[in-house]
Amino acid sequence: MANHSTSHPTHVQHHFVDSDQQFDSAKLGMWVFLVNEILFFGGLFCAYIVYRAWHPELFTQAATELNAFWGAVNTVVLIGSSLTVAMAIRSVQKNQIKGLKINLLITIALAVVFMVVKGFEYAHKFELGILPGELYTYEGIEHAQAAIFFSIYYMMTGIHALHVIIGIGLMWWIYVRANRGEFSSEYYTPVEITGLYWHLVDLIWIFLFPLLYLIE
């Protein structure tokens, strides 16, 4: 528990006693942040629950407009990326920096695939006139609140997609830092907490997919 700033390894910031304290703090901070993310999405899930309770028939009807096949593909893609990000952390723990970089690149690629698929899904809906709220012009669903279902759909998947994009940026940044040789089995805090974030993004999709695509 000494407080010598002289004995600090370079990655330890001045206000921490040692590397462990810094690592534990970063991890706890990230967990707290994830709790707050869950509540953020919680508001949307809450809106979903309320409207589904009021208009169950709307939800089953509207869900048929969503393409369960591509949704499933995206689910597999994201779960795969969670695996590769876990492998990236494992690699750096074992000091295999090459493995870290490769796994990061695969994760980024999978995330991009997810976004591309999502992009095609959105484009298809825009063509049909399935837009959120007032912009909604589609006539295939006979329900007064049909537009609201898609508002909820776009809010949920849109904010999720935003998280995916941020995740891509974060992983790219980690990759660049790994290239610069900043990480080793001694110090990989940013890798670990980015991984935690990515798992959450994945987890949220695992809830979104059945709730939006798979209801009958």
Place this chain on the structure above:
Amino acid sequence: MATAEVSNTRTLKVKRFKPSEDPKKTYLTEEKGLWSWLTTVDHKKIGLMYLGSVTLFFLLGGVLALLLRTELLTPAKTFIEADTYNQFFTLHGAIMVFFVLVPSIPAALGNFILPMQLGAKDVAFPRLNLASFYIYVIGAIFTFFALVNNGLDTGWTFYTPYSIESNSSVIWVTLGAFILGFSSILTGTNFITTIHKMRAPGITWGKLPLNIWALYATSIIQVLATPVLAITLLLLTMERVFGIGIFDPAMGGDPVLFQHFFWFYSHPAVYIMIVPGFGIISEVITTFSKKHIFGYWAIALSSLAIAFIGFLVWGHHMFTSGQSAVATTVFSFLTFLVGIPTGIKILNWVATLYKGSIEMKTPMIYVFIFLFLFSIGGFTGIMLGSLAADIHLHDTYYVVAHFHYVMMGGTLIALLAGLHFWWPKMTGKMYNEFQAKIGAALIFIGFNMTFLPQFIMGSQGMPRRYYNYIDQFTIFHQTSTIGSYILGVGFLLIAYYLLVSLFRGEKAPANPWGSRGLEWQATSPPDLHNFDHTPVIINGPYDYHKPMEEFQLGLADSGHNGHDPSHDATGAKQEVVSN
């Protein structure tokens, strides 16, 4: 050199570090210049920057309030249009809640004091701390933009459907508050982590200052409630941009759902505002009673209880909004429950005074003002929580008086107590005690004159948010307006003597109040890294029956910046000075 049993498992070599009365280097003398302030990651400077911004906003909100009160001098139009009046009260409310009260105690005073009370060099994430300040500034810019561009007239509650239709700059303010929310979340995250991971050796959960317990409870509420506000405001913004319809009755959406969302944040938010105030009261009351706090655990845990129950009562803002009768009854019952932990605190504070040697310094005077005003605020809250009474009192001046008694009489008075308490530590200067007492008296008189009449006219049916009224209420409104001018003078006086103290104030000793709190064992103002040594704690923060020496211990081998550790107890003082 002595040894101390810190926990059952470790034995540490400690020695006494007496804080220097005449520090050569402080956080104010190192890293000087505007740029070093703007880019600092020092929690103390960030705290002061928050304090400055909060003060600016308070000035702005305060001027708006005085304009509102002036309009209400006469029953008919006095000098501004009804529309202008609507914009003024909206901005007054939004500014005071989101830009003043929410960040005031945690982000300004808390930032400064929390790491010091933990014996840490900084918060866990100093750069995030600075980021949260700039996020606050960006949020502020959005709101200023609204101010010059069209104003805002929805009330600080942004109720739909009006907030969807209004021509004013709703989006700018909702986005501003949305951004601000992130600043609040980041501060909360930072504090939770700091409290868990950065405590100096010997600070167990049972030896945490109650201020820390209060900030801990507050941070939990911030992290759990603020994201819900964020999503609500985002949905409202989308409602205005795309007309997504979720809250819009015209499209089959539900405006009451908006109210649920809003109050799910905003009721807990009132505890974000008041609970840190509770922390300050606990610190000040023990220091000026020179006595151990009564019921340490009761006060510590009641903060957490309030944080928890506070999440279950939001429906009491919607008794008249068409909520189901069952929900209303349950919410009413839960609202009564939340009064219990609050009452526990008040009783424990009063019991702390018993047989203490009470010293009536300015911070302590504010504590007494707090106890008086906040109790009135709390009790009237319970009244509003009872269904039959609320049907009559909802949306009247009675509610206005209630929340001003708790927010201003509670939070703001606690903030003033804390500001006067820690001012010598933060600035190294003493303020003029006599002028400070006059200031406190003006605030107390002005406050009661302003808001006591509002209870009466509210219960007689004067609705809130109107720019005119029937003759019957004239006397109450005029008393209230004059009271608000007295309040204004009080605040100006406070600003005056505090500013004067900065330039001409007497030099503050390290521990002017004889407190046992750890933050008082640093120099005034503190060193850049708070302490020259790693503090070691063996007593609780309120153990006034123990000698001061036992509160000045630090790791024996912890010279700052790796200094030669071979000092003995008598050399300790030189060690501090020679740095």
